[in-house]
Amino acid sequence: MAHTFQGMLSGLQAYWEEQGCTIMQPYHTEVGAGTSNPATFLRVLGSRPWRTAYVEPSIRPDDGRYGENPFRFQQFYQYQVILKPAPADIQDRYLTSLQAIGIDVPRHDVRFVEDNWENPSLGASGLGWEVWMDGMEITQFTYFQQAGGFELDPISVELAYGTERLGMYLQGVRRAHDMRWSEQVSWSDVLLQNERQMSAYNYELADVEVYARHFDDFEAEARRCIEAGLPLPAYDCVLKCSHSFNLLDARRAVAVTDRADYILRMRRLAQAVARAYLEVEEPEAVA
Amino acid sequence: MPDLLVEIGCEELPAAACRQAEAQLPGLLEEALAKAGIGSGERRVHVAPRRLAAIALGLPAERAAERSEVRGPRAGAPEQALAGFARKHGLEPARLEHRDGFVWAISEGSATPVTDLLADVVRALIEGIQFAKSMRWEGGRFSRPIRWLVVKLDDQPVPLRLAGVTGGGTTFGHRYEGGHGPVGTAATYLDDLRALRVMADAAERRAAVVSGLDAAGPWADPVGKLDEVVYLVEWPVVLEGRFDPGYLELPERVVVTAMQSHQRYFPVRREGAALEPRFLFVANGGDPDVVRAGNEEVLVGRLDDARFAYRRDLERGIGSMAQELGRVSFLGGAGSLADKVERLEPIVGRLCEQNKLGPDVAAAAGRAAALCKADLVSGLVGEFADLEGYAGSVYARSAGEDEAVCAAIEEHHRPTEAGGTLPASEAGAVLALADKADTVAVAFSRGLEPTGSRDPYGLRRAAAGIVAIALDRGYRIDPGALVGDGATAFLLDRLEPILLDEGVTVEELRAARGAGAAEPVEVAARARALHAFAGPARDGVRDAYNRCVRIAGETAPGAVDGALLQDAAERELAAAVAEPPATLEAAAALVPAVNRFFEDVLVMAPDEAVRRNRLTLVANVAAALGRLADFGRLPG
Numbered sequence A: 001m002a003h004t005f006q007g008m009l010s011g012l013q014a015y016w017e018e019q020g021c022t023i024m025q026p027y028h029t030e031v032g033a034g035t036s037n038p039a040t041f042l043r044v045l046g047s048r049p050w051r052t053a054y055v056e057p058s059i060r061p062d063d064g065r066y067g068e069n070p071f072r073f074q075q076f077y078q079y080q081v082i083l084k085p086a087p088a089d090i091q092d093r094y095l096t097s098l099q100a101i102g103i104d105v106p107r108h109d110v111r112f113v114e115d116n117w118e119n120p121s122l123g124a125s126g127l128g129w130e131v132w133m134d135g136m137e138i139t140q141f142t143y144f145q146q147a148g149g150f151e152l153d154p155i156s157v158e159l160a161y162g163t164e165r166l167g168m169y170l171q172g173v174r175r176a177h178d179m180r181w182s183e184q185v186s187w188s189d190v191l192l193q194n195e196r197q198m199s200a201y202n203y204e205l206a207d208v209e210v211y212a213r214h215f216d217d218f219e220a221e222a223r224r225c226i227e228a229g230l231p232l233p234a235y236d237c238v239l240k241c242s243h244s245f246n247l248l249d250a251r252r253a254v255a256v257t258d259r260a261d262y263i264l265r266m267r268r269l270a271q272a273v274a275r276a277y278l279e280v281e282e283p284e285a286v287a
Numbered sequence B: 001m002p003d004l005l006v007e008i009g010c011e012e013l014p015a016a017a018c019r020q021a022e023a024q025l026p027g028l029l030e031e032a033l034a035k036a037g038i039g040s041g042e043r044r045v046h047v048a049p050r051r052l053a054a055i056a057l058g059l060p061a062e063r064a065a066e067r068s069e070v071r072g073p074r075a076g077a078p079e080q081a082l083a084g085f086a087r088k089h090g091l092e093p094a095r096l097e098h099r100d101g102f103v104w105a106i107s108e109g110s111a112t113p114v115t116d117l118l119a120d121v122v123r124a125l126i127e128g129i130q131f132a133k134s135m136r137w138e139g140g141r142f143s144r145p146i147r148w149l150v151v152k153l154d155d156q157p158v159p160l161r162l163a164g165v166t167g168g169g170t171t172f173g174h175r176y177e178g179g180h181g182p183v184g185t186a187a188t189y190l191d192d193l194r195a196l197r198v199m200a201d202a203a204e205r206r207a208a209v210v211s212g213l214d215a216a217g218p219w220a221d222p223v224g225k226l227d228e229v230v231y232l233v234e235w236p237v238v239l240e241g242r243f244d245p246g247y248l249e250l251p252e253r254v255v256v257t258a259m260q261s262h263q264r265y266f267p268v269r270r271e272g273a274a275l276e277p278r279f280l281f282v283a284n285g286g287d288p289d290v291v292r293a294g295n296e297e298v299l300v301g302r303l304d305d306a307r308f309a310y311r312r313d314l315e316r317g318i319g320s321m322a323q324e325l326g327r328v329s330f331l332g333g334a335g336s337l338a339d340k341v342e343r344l345e346p347i348v349g350r351l352c353e354q355n356k357l358g359p360d361v362a363a364a365a366g367r368a369a370a371l372c373k374a375d376l377v378s379g380l381v382g383e384f385a386d387l388e389g390y391a392g393s394v395y396a397r398s399a400g401e402d403e404a405v406c407a408a409i410e411e412h413h414r415p416t417e418a419g420g421t422l423p424a425s426e427a428g429a430v431l432a433l434a435d436k437a438d439t440v441a442v443a444f445s446r447g448l449e450p451t452g453s454r455d456p457y458g459l460r461r462a463a464a465g466i467v468a469i470a471l472d473r474g475y476r477i478d479p480g481a482l483v484g485d486g487a488t489a490f491l492l493d494r495l496e497p498i499l500l501d502e503g504v505t506v507e508e509l510r511a512a513r514g515a516g517a518a519e520p521v522e523v524a525a526r527a528r529a530l531h532a533f534a535g536p537a538r539d540g541v542r543d544a545y546n547r548c549v550r551i552a553g554e555t556a557p558g559a560v561d562g563a564l565l566q567d568a569a570e571r572e573l574a575a576a577v578a579e580p581p582a583t584l585e586a587a588a589a590l591v592p593a594v595n596r597f598f599e600d601v602l603v604m605a606p607d608e609a610v611r612r613n614r615l616t617l618v619a620n621v622a623a624a625l626g627r628l629a630d631f632g633r634l635p636g
Helices: A005-018 A090-100 A163-171 A187-205 A208-227 A231-250 A256-281 B015-035 B079-088 B114-128 B189-195 B202-216 B245-249 B252-260 B288-316 B318-327 B337-354 B359-371 B379-383 B390-398 B403-411 B426-445 B459-473 B485-493 B495-502 B506-514 B520-532 B536-552 B568-578 B584-600 B608-626
Strands: A050-059 A075-084 A110-119 A124-133 A136-147 A157-162 B004-010 B042-048 B051-057 B068-074 B097-099 B102-107 B135-137 B140-142 B146-153 B165-168 B170-172 B180-182 B237-242 B266-269 B275-283
Touching (some): A005 A163, A075 A163, A090 A136, A110 A136, A110 B015, A136 A163, A157 A163, A231 A256, B004 B114, B015 B042, B015 B114, B079 B102, B114 B146, B146 B170, B180 B189, B202 B237, B237 B288, B245 B288, B252 B266, B252 B288, B288 B318, B288 B379, B288 B390, B318 B337, B318 B390, B337 B359, B337 B426, B359 B426, B403 B426, B426 B485, B459 B495, B459 B520, B485 B520, B495 B520, B536 B584, B584 B608
Parallel strands (some): B146 B165
Antiparallel strands (some): A075 A157, A124 A136, A136 A157, B004 B051, B004 B146, B042 B051, B068 B102, B135 B140, B237 B275
16 A cells, blocks of 8 residues: 555555546646646636646745754645546545545544635635544645636636645654655655755745846746737746745745735736636637 | 425535524525415424535425406407407406406416425525525535435425435435435434434534533633534544643643644643643544544644744743844834834833823833733744734743733733733733734834725724723823824724724714814713713703804804893803803703803894804804814714
């Protein structure tokens, strides 16, 4: 079963592949969550059915703890699933996926506890739950309602598994560090240096002026792409803005009053990208 | 007399949505049945996380036939018109009746079986509930997706299709232990669900939870999680977890916060005794040993984090934390928290001086001002934001600060909500007021005032806190100096909910504010006095005031020339207002003189000097009364 972290990820991959998902690979630029990957953010727009699943290294500079905290990192792995439209038996399919990685669900207390999700930078929101197993949050389960400011139809469901939590639980360890990644190496072997160095960079070294400039530059670049009718490169630019903002935030270089302004700028871009995407993919939907 | 059972089966509804449905369903059901013409009888509503059930006992079997009479064209109208009218009502022309010179279509109607009316009733329930938040899915809009529907009239399933599902006789039991099964009738509903491991009624689950907790020990619920837990489980099982007593080295409130913020664990403590190293929680099933172990692990993780942070904070000490406030920004661009702390000390000093508080209070509040923000950089507050203030007091105590200083630090966040607990100590009250005043003053000076429903800096709450503390303690403050002229009206607006709660009306408060005072305690006193003085005497003052204001028009108050006063009534009035009334009673005593004046004296005298003198006298009366209140704002 899932004695290793990679074994668990393979288990999820195999399960969702059987459910008809297109298995994507992680995106090539920093995202704060699997939701920001265009395979989710853009594909949930419009009417075309879509099913996908992928591991997403989620980069959150402000969550870094130099590798000292047992379960807080500046990079963690989300397992992301999108089913569009959401099937009526999606809760059962999700619970079966836990069985697939070796969790005997009926022996546990698995609950769906209200949690409403919103990403103001993407103009995206949804309703759903945190899934709790014996008091531990293991998954975010969301019915998307809006993305890029567009009301969605059909409704997609997103499952975002916290893979480190699940892996630690399955292996019975209290620190991610001690988790077996493979039979040969541990999480620490693979990622600890990365956490230390990236935390140091994010909190101490990242050049505030450079990232402030990046934000402005990529914002302008995104606009140029949108004007040229190229929503996909435009969206990459939005992601770079978003990562620049996250770094500025980690460096405490964003004043509370400026935060709202930055978020508004990103939301406007995301909305413009969403519109441009629909104009290319489903012109009748935005006509 | 058939019984109706409707069960709306959902994915897990939020606790708040359950309570909203529980409150609204009885009314909706009543209304829907009345509208369908099948009202009367007993109603029941049962709510659980995955189902909303509405029951109507003793419905009529059918809606009675209704006779209808519809007037048509005049008798003798063209044949075609009569035939058309008859056809419209499904009658042969020969069946039309003649009366009063017109033809009539008369129908005895027919009874409607109750089953034919149920679709409208069930739709009204589903569409009628107003959830605070609702979502869309393929089947429609509800709090969470509807996945099955049970509609039974006695033991007959009614196959309605609504919200993307078809009504029938099969329900789903406990998500993990119940499977699915048939529901008999409305009368057997609760038992049928129990057989599927669901307590469908919230009161029953609550009783089960409470009795389970009672049996396990003297439980506490400081944050109020019980109301939520009742709607999170279908079949409550109270379990007990334990933790290493070593964690009890942490202050009790830290342990309790680890249990209740985010998690929903109940601490165990005998009256007057220390916390026990165990906790109670409500599971929804599973293998008790597995579930217990998992929850213990979660709590230990949280307690570990808390202990790690707590020990590190103690090593650093509150003094060194206070030194770090320079790196924490306050209201973007308004400097750092260190700057805020620096501003607090003189504000505290001035408040103490203005209100003649003793040197001990001033010293404690001043010292607390220097330390009160330090815990914002502590590890403990980083883990548990709820402990802000409390954590600071703990660290101040361990650094040997006076108890009054520690209390003031802990209390300076209060009140945290409208009507919330106020600071208990004098130094705490002064510091809490100063802290909030500084926030409001800085925000307004930077144009960050709230707009519409947006109040990202919590300025309304801060201003409400200032007013609540001032009224509670009777502190006199100078809003212009404290929060700035631009925020004075904003501050005084916060008096409204407090005074309205006491019964003072909006008009009375406006009248009190209209007198020009900007000091909250003073304004409140005037408003309360106006309220207490409601009645004919106050109406008399109001009328006299309004009359004076109207007649004085543009004339400014000023000196009255005694030599020009001709009538007794005007001399009397001039004498009466020479000493402006200081109380409402004194104002009321002035009213007869005003009335006599208007009866006896012609203000618009032909002689211009006399006229001007009289207008000035009237203006003086208006001004004298207006110093007590703007009586013109009272309803007339």
